[in-house]
Amino acid sequence: MRAVRERIPVVVQHDPRGRRLAARGLWTSAELVMTLGVVLLLLVAHQLWWTNRQARAGAAHTVQALQRDWGEPAPEPAAGDEGGSGGGADEGAQGGSPAVGAGDADKGGGSSPAADTTARAPRRSQAYAVIRIPRIGLTAPVAQGISKRGVLDKGYVGHYPRTAQPGGSGNFALAGHRNTHGEPFRYINRLRRGDRITVETRDAVYTYTVDKTLDRTGAGDSGVVAAVPRSNVRPYVGYRAAGSYVTLTTCTPEFTSRYRLVVWGKLTDVRGR
Template structure:
């Protein structure tokens, strides 16, 4: 993409995504701004989901289009690095989630540049971080949460991008 430097393109070319088993995927995540289209599987284990090139759905969080928080994790570096550039998402960028029954469109509206790796409050039904000043939401809604490691090449902290559901189209 024109936004990528030559070094970014070389790293992306050498970081080949594993070939996910599409029978394990139950949704497709599409982020037009990042030219990303990746399968979503249940769970966030490294060996069972993330290291196989999927974006993983946090168990216990809602499914797409449901009230609450549909929370996903993805690698930023290695294993296809689907969330490598989520730090580039800006307010109003769209994120689509396609399931067998519908396509859900979320609009990005907030980014938390860094929180503790163990900060599970960012994936609660009303997502809100424990960092100060507090980031997140105060009221119930239809949320999408994307999480990945930060800074790059480490797993010390988490980068979080939040969005709100703006449309649902039956398939």
């Protein structure tokens, strides 16, 4: 008879410590991913909600302080002038008539724009005016300069240095955040020809009428804030004659800073306080 060989099974024993270490590593990795996700969510909430809340509250307080200093209450917006996506501007403005030139009298009977009522240059980062744009429901302080920390991140609208002051001959050029930190210029893309922009100072209220828009240009296009504003990138867009202009600039597309969106208007009325 043949001898029967018995096969002895080989039992491989796994190290329980290795399993525990692997499980612990996976658990730690999962915790790190969760923590990172929570941190990112908090950062997004801070940027999109908290900075807006803080900046808007601070800007509103500054507007109230300016009005107290000037000794006059804030004017109430006219019916139908609240922000909206369509049809909210004055009927006369929406009728297609061109904006009145800076040297002409306003049709509504206001005084002609006058050079001797223009505001003096304020200190750097000083809030000295209030801008109101009924179409988009905006009321915000205007401060000297366009620094982020001292002006824009406070929810203010910043005045480009070395451009005209409100009501002055030349270009009263302004910048504002489109997203976060109060985002005062979030909806200036909704502005249409004929919409009103008022700028109040201690001495006068200046009314500009929206005339042209430039939906996109380069961040370095300095021509849009020149005394006679005209794009260097798209030279067929802008003006050729001297006048009293206002320029609003902000980033575009939203949540980026790659390009600039520009809105221009002409001075059409000055009313002394």
